Amino acid sequence: MHICLLTNEYPKEGFPHGGLGSFVKTLAEALVKSGVKVSVIGLNYTPNEEIQMLEGVKVYRLKRSKLRGLAWFFNSTMINATIASLNKKYPINIVESPELGLAFINKIKNINYVIRLHGGHHFFAEAEKRGINRWKGFQEKRSFQKSDAFIAISRYVKSHTETYLSYLNKPVVYINNPINTKLFTPVLGNEKEGQIVFAGTVCEKKGVRQLIQAFPLIKKQFPKATLEIYGRDWLFPDGSSYMQMLKDKELPLLGVIAKDLHFNGAIPFTEIPSIYAQAEVCVFPSHMETLGLVAPEAMAMQKAVVFTNKGPGPEIIIDGKTGLLCNPHSPRDIAAKIIWMLEHKQEAQQMGVEAGKAILERFDLEVLVQENICFYEQIIKS
Incomplete structure (x- = not known):
């Protein structure tokens, strides 16, 4: 064939x-x-x-x-x-x-x-x-x-x-x-306290702007939290950078906590598992997805995952069992779900275990x- x-x-x-x-x-x-x-x-x-x-x-x-x-x-x-x-x-x-x-x-x-x-x-x-x-x-x-x-x-x-x-x-x-479950396999002991990771194209439909707006709410309860954003930039029709727009318009509103938010750019696919391994929470608040590989990949590594409740989100995650679903248009709801994961470490860890089992069965x-x-x-x- x-x-x-x-x-x-x-x-x-x-x-x-x-x-x-x-x-x-x-x-x-x-x-x-x-x-x-x-x-x-x-x-x-x-x-x-x-x-x-x-x-x-x-x-x-x-x-x-x-x-x-x-x-x-x-x-x-x-x-x-x-x-x-x-x-x-x-x-x-x-x-x-x-x-x-x-x-x-x-x-x-x-x-x-x-x-x-x-x-x-x-x-x-x-x-x-x-x-x-x-x-x-x-x-x-x-x-x-x-x-x-x-x-x-x-x-x-x-x-x-x-x-x-x-x-x-x-x-x-x-x-x-x-999902390549041989690449995306659980790695224990590498988590960094309070580290929140997003991976994907940095654009409006991936919910990056709302995630950034949620960050101050998270920092109020978890001062050590950091937000690590990985992914390629998206360009507007006039050629201008979406990432630069966020840096110009959203980051100044964060004040001193902007130093704890990092745009890390695109990384090779094979390096993504090591990035997820360091995360305490992986979050993907997409406005729309057809499937969204990033969430299942993180779930395969038994990570605590916050995913969108739109589109296929409920197909991927059983809310409260294999992860949490958020309203991607609401910074407050995104923050609430991330905060819950950070506050309930043992429950979040168990969700990760259940998520890993689910991915092995379906993906x-x-x-x-x-x-x-x-x-x-x-x-x-x-």
């Missing part, structure tokens, strides 16, 4: 990437270990073309066109040419992409096309209360029409997406994103990679 994954975010040393890139890397390497041939095709982070073999995964990074107004055409042409060339040498069974990824892909006979629902333009436009961009909306609808099947990473993303887009009576299966990499392979086989046979 030969699977071709389309993404521009496959991790590359020295360049930040998001949860999608981490997921694709985890899945791709696990598929290879299970005897599946995997190729990844996407646009490069740098202005050149590269082909790499990484842990058995063949990664094609294409030179990105920046020709204003026509970049989409030239980039799609390159991707289509690479798929066609690769298919001639090593016949491809499945081409998989996120929601918009098939819009300009030329379908080839005997290749099956799959969209994995990570949360597309329609999904997040509604969640973030912004209008549908006509160009992106067109691409997403066109992409859905070309897909032969869909994989939803959470029940919420499946149900919420289908309020805006039709699956056109094509097969839809629900498979969680797997184990070896189990879920076999579910993916079984679904691929069904689509190929059909």
